[in-house]
Amino acid sequence: MEKEPxxxxxxxxxxxxxxxxxxxxxLKVRRYNPEVSDEAHWDEWKLTMxxxxxxxxxxxxxxxxxxxxxxxxxxxxxxxxxxxxxRINGRNRLACKTLLKDLDTSKPILVEPIKGLPVEKDLIxxxxxxxxxYREIMPFLISKGHEPAKERLQSSEERDRYDDTTKCILCAxxxxxxxxxxxxxxxxxxxxxxxxxxxxxxxxxxxxxMRLEILNDKEGVWRCRTTFNCSEACPRGIQVTKAISEVxxxxxxxxx
Amino acid sequence: MQVHKYDVVIVGAGGAGMRAAIESGQxxxxxVLTKLYPTxxxxxxxxxxMCAALANVEEDNWEWxxxxxxxxxxYLVDQDAAExxxxxxIEAVLDLERMGLPFNRTPExxxxxxxxxxxxxxxxxxxxxxxxxxADRTGHMILQTLYxxxxxxxxxxxxxYYVLDLLMVDQEVTVDGVTRIxxxxxxxxxxxxxxxxxxxxxxxxxxxxxxxxxxxxKTTSNAHTLTGDGMGIAFRRGxxxxxxxxxxxxxxxLAGLGILLSEAARGEGAILRNSEGERFMERYAPTIKDLAxxxxxxxxxxxxxxEGRGAGPNKDYVLLDLTHLEPAHIDAxxxxxxxxxxxxxxxxxxxxxxxxxxxxxxxxxxIPTNIKAEVLADNDTVVPGLYAAGEVACVSVHGSNxxxxxxxxxxxxxxKRAGIAAxxxxxxxxxxxxxxxxxxxxxxxxxxxxxxxxxxxxxxxxKELQDVMDANVQVFRTEQxxxxxxxxxxxxxxxxxxxxxxxxxxxxxxxxxxxxxxGFLLDMAKVMTAAALHRKESxxxxxxxxxxxxxxxxxxxxxxxxxxxxxxxxxxxxxxxKPVIFTRYQPMERKY
Numbered sequence: 089m090e091k092e093p094x095x096x097x098x099x100x101x102x103x104x105x106x107x108x109x110x111x112x113x114x115l116k117v118r119r120y121n122p123e124v125s126d127e128a129h130w131d132e133w134k135l136t137m138x139x140x141x142x143x144x145x146x147x148x149x150x151x152x153x154x155x156x157x158x159x160x161x162x163x164x165x166x167x168x169x170x171x172x173x174x175r176i177n178g179r180n181r182l183a184c185k186t187l188l189k190d191l192d193t194s195k196p197i198l199v200e201p202i203k204g205l206p207v208e209k210d211l212i213x214x215x216x217x218x219x220x221x222y223r224e225i226m227p228f229l230i231s232k233g234h235e236p237a238k239e240r241l242q243s244s245e246e247r248d249r250y251d252d253t254t255k256c257i258l259c260a261x262x263x264x265x266x267x268x269x270x271x272x273x274x275x276x277x278x279x280x281x282x283x284x285x286x287x288x289x290x291x292x293x294x295x296x297x298m299r300l301e302i303l304n305d306k307e308g309v310w311r312c313r314t315t316f317n318c319s320e321a322c323p324r325g326i327q328v329t330k331a332i333s334e335v336x337x338x339x340x341x342x343x344x
Numbered sequence: 345m346q347v348h349k350y351d352v353v354i355v356g357a358g359g360a361g362m363r364a365a366i367e368s369g370q371x372x373x374x375x376v377l378t379k380l381y382p383t384x385x386x387x388x389x390x391x392x393x394m395c396a397a398l399a400n401v402e403e404d405n406w407e408w409x410x411x412x413x414x415x416x417x418x419y420l421v422d423q424d425a426a427e428x429x430x431x432x433x434i435e436a437v438l439d440l441e442r443m444g445l446p447f448n449r450t451p452e453x454x455x456x457x458x459x460x461x462x463x464x465x466x467x468x469x470x471x472x473x474x475x476x477x478x479a480d481r482t483g484h485m486i487l488q489t490l491y492x493x494x495x496x497x498x499x500x501x502x503x504x505y506y507v508l509d510l511l512m513v514d515q516e517v518t519v520d521g522v523t524r525i526x527x528x529x530x531x532x533x534x535x536x537x538x539x540x541x542x543x544x545x546x547x548x549x550x551x552x553x554x555x556x557x558x559x560x561x562k563t564t565s566n567a568h569t570l571t572g573d574g575m576g577i578a579f580r581r582g583x584x585x586x587x588x589x590x591x592x593x594x595x596x597x598l599a600g601l602g603i604l605l606s607e608a609a610r611g612e613g614a615i616l617r618n619s620e621g622e623r624f625m626e627r628y629a630p631t632i633k634d635l636a637x638x639x640x641x642x643x644x645x646x647x648x649x650x651e652g653r654g655a656g657p658n659k660d661y662v663l664l665d666l667t668h669l670e671p672a673h674i675d676a677x678x679x680x681x682x683x684x685x686x687x688x689x690x691x692x693x694x695x696x697x698x699x700x701x702x703x704x705x706x707x708x709x710x711i712p713t714n715i716k717a718e719v720l721a722d723n724d725t726v727v728p729g730l731y732a733a734g735e736v737a738c739v740s741v742h743g744s745n746x747x748x749x750x751x752x753x754x755x756x757x758x759x760k761r762a763g764i765a766a767x768x769x770x771x772x773x774x775x776x777x778x779x780x781x782x783x784x785x786x787x788x789x790x791x792x793x794x795x796x797x798x799x800x801x802x803x804x805x806x807k808e809l810q811d812v813m814d815a816n817v818q819v820f821r822t823e824q825x826x827x828x829x830x831x832x833x834x835x836x837x838x839x840x841x842x843x844x845x846x847x848x849x850x851x852x853x854x855x856x857x858x859x860x861x862x863g864f865l866l867d868m869a870k871v872m873t874a875a876a877l878h879r880k881e882s883x884x885x886x887x888x889x890x891x892x893x894x895x896x897x898x899x900x901x902x903x904x905x906x907x908x909x910x911x912x913x914x915x916x917x918x919x920x921x922k923p924v925i926f927t928r929y930q931p932m933e934r935k936y
Contacts, residue, residue, distance in 0.1 A: 093613070093615050093623065093665065093668045094623070094668075095622065095623050095626060096620070096621050096622045096623065097617070097621040097665075098621055099617070099619070099620075099621045099655070099663070099697070100696075121849065121851065122851070123849045123850065123851050124849070140600065140601065140688060140689070151803075151855070152801070152802075152803030152804075153801075153803065155846065156802075156845060156846030156847050156855035157846055157847035157849070157855060159847075159852050159853075159854055159855075160854075161384075162568055163380055163384050163385075163386070163567040163568055163569045164384075164386060164388070164389050164567045164568075165567065165568060166389070166603045166604075166684060166688070167684075167687070168388050168389050168481075168484060168680075169380075169383075169384040169385070169386070169388055169389070169567065170383065170384060171380070171381075171384050185687060187687070187688075208538065208851070208852055209851050209852040210852075212852050215381065219381075223495050226496075227492050227495060228443075228444060228492040228493055228495055228496040229442075229443060229444030229492070235442060236442075238438060239437075239438055239441040239442075239447075239454060239455050240441065240442070241452070241453035241454065242449055242453050243449065243453045244448075244449050244451070244453075246453075247446055247448070247449055250446070251446070251479075254446050254478070254485060254488070255481070255484075256488075257383065257388070257484070258381075258383050287444075290444070290446070292444070293444075
């Protein structure tokens with residue numbers, strides 16, 4: 089694995105690209121502000137953007153140069169904090185991870201709040217119901233017996249068992265893409281199940297049975313209709329539907 | 345106006361804030377105020393790992409870690425603090441493992457460790473495997489694990505509550521017949537984003553854990569929300585800021601974007617090349633090459649570009665080469681950062697080198713504290729009940745240049761210490777009475793921003809500030825560039841009094857908050873530049889081309905920047921010094 093790299097190499101002549109071109113897009117944003125009106129409406133702007141710009145850059149351009157009242161959450165701007173999940177051209181995605189050039193820029197780009205959670209203002213939704221479901225599955229390691237003096241041992245294979253579901257950034261892209269969640273606000277939703285999976289399949293955890301019991305509830309995993317929306321929506325590439333079916337399987341066999 | 349009463353109020357819900365909350369919440373009535381949601385904080389963007397001399401994969405001990413930290417900081421580190429951090433690192437990693445953090449494992453099932461810049465075996469002999477990690481999302485896993493444990497312990501969060509002021513009162517204290525005036529903490533003033541209402545939080549202890557100030561720069565790895573609020577509030581309230589001239593530029597930001605590619609890439613064997621394909625770090629740091637500390641690597645990269653060996657159409661970046669690594673190894677150890685290269689630049693790291701350039705990353709300076717995380721009002725006077733930890737603080741374990749992984753360590757070690765100390769203080773102390781009209785100044789600040797109709801745009805002023813900081817207060821500095829920066833900042837400050845905030849509503853008014861944040865950014869840019877002007881030497885992250893040598897005789901001291909309108913030469917920032925604490929290491933020439 090460890091070979092010392094060469095002190096000098098020939099680089100390919102075209103290494104790492106040329107100039108980044110600019111292009112024009114039309115951005116349409118679903119607006120709602122109950123301070124002003126009970127009705128939602130669409131606003132649109134024509135913008136000149138650059139090749140590496142993302143939907144978040146377009147939203148910033150609108151907010152910073154055209155209309156400061158356009159409201160959305162964002163923080164890290166590179167897909168790790170989970171603040172800016174929104175519906176972009178009908179699909180749940182992170183605005184900071186969606187490059188404009190990867191969308192069809194010949195048509196207006198439609199940006200709406202994620203569905204199934206109450207809209208507060210423009211693209212900002214009330215996240216509390218989402219986090220409530222998350223908290224209900226006891227998202228923390230519960231381990232019986234003595235605290236070890238050093239670390240608990242865990243093999244790489246045991247760790248791999250739940251690696252995928254540790255990637256979750258709680259952005260709600262999956263949960264708010266789920267048709268069952270849209271119609272049934274009581275359903276735990278994919279994100280809560282993903283986070284339950286993360287502990288149920290962790291060899292260090294002793295509370296898998298309790299979590300399986302919680303998810304065996306009528307608002308638990310059995311509401312899932314396996315539409316795969318959640319897996320497609322996940323900006324972290326988590327195989328959400330697979331995780332949910334593994335939890336279903338574990339409930340049936342009581343074996344993890 | 346609503347008034348809340350807690351024993352302990354923690355400002356910020358990143359790693360330091362939540363680590364403090366886990367301790368404080370179990371001992372005293374505690375609230376955490378955060379301008380985001382807890383799992384949104386920028387701790388989650390940290391990638392590479394957290395160093396601790398566990399010696400799981402090779403010989404190591406915490407004394408070597410201490411030495412590396414002191415040398416990495418170019419001897420400006422307070423050595424008592426570095427000892428505490430390196431010693432308690434081991435327990436801090438084990439704490440996280442017990443809380444459930446999914447560290448990568450060795451074949452024996454123990455916590456795996458890998459190499460990182462500046463971390464060496466036996467005082468610089470060779471790189472050592474010291475960084476404990478979870479793929480290249482260690483910060484994400486720390487943030488999630490700490491939040492999970494806050495849920496477990498029912499920690500009370502006030503989400504999207506912006507703290508905008510610190511309430512302090514002067515009290516007369518008589519000790520041994522001598523009467524003096526002492527600053528005491530009464531609480532904080534906070535703005536609820538959802539409603540636009542101000543809330544007063546009365547508290548016996550206040551812990552600042554509100555993070556850094558990377559948004560003073562244009563090219564930065566920092567989140568949009570890292571606007572130096574905590575540092576700014578303290579500074580405005582008369583608390584000095586320590587070592588603000590030292591800002592770290594991380595060598596490997598995605599070119600043009602600033603998005604971070606972890607040093608773990610180089611820890612796993614990636615190397616830097618210039619436009620000629622040369623592994624140039626062999627010239628700058630012959631022993632540990634690409635794993636030299638960040639200040640040295642960043643300067644070397646900037647120098648390659650200056651001397652015309654930059655790659656790309658504008659010859660303005662260098663290349664991070666992973667192509668000699670096995671794709672399977674890259675996937676296992678560096679999945680996120682290789683995806684960043686693909687997503688944002690369309691570069692395939694298996695086969696193509698990745699364009700990178702230094703990106704503004706981390707403030708070594710901040711609110712001065714001692715090793716108990718108590719905030720200092722001057723060189724040695726503790727402010728009872730006031731604590732700070734993490735990037736907002738300067739304890740100082742990073743000196744003039746932080747080693748990679750030591751920030752995740754800092755937040756865990758000093759976050760824990762701050763949480764315990766704040767709770768213990770609250771259990772013995774009384775509430776300090778809230779001053780009359782506690783929110784008056786905050787209301788004035790907000791009303792001024794809301795009602796001003798001068799037509800200046802917040803975003804435009806911020807952009808010009810970031811441009812001037814990138815151009816003049818970056819990796820290389822001179823008196824001339826720094827004076828130019830101060831001059832521009834002064835004019836921007838004047839324009840800032842004439843801004844117009846377009847959103848006039850109360851509900852989720854982020855337009856208004858961006859205006860408030862810009863005020864903090866302007867203050868902090870001024871402090872950073874004035875401190876850089878004051879330090880006429882080169883040390884760690886601060887390189888003065890007009891004073892290229894380290895000058896221990898005149899500058900082996902911390903800087904302390906005070907708000908002082910009479911200091912007109914330096915835009916209202918007065919600079920004093922504070923001695924460095926030495927225990928066992930005498931300054932040596934810093935070579936790698």
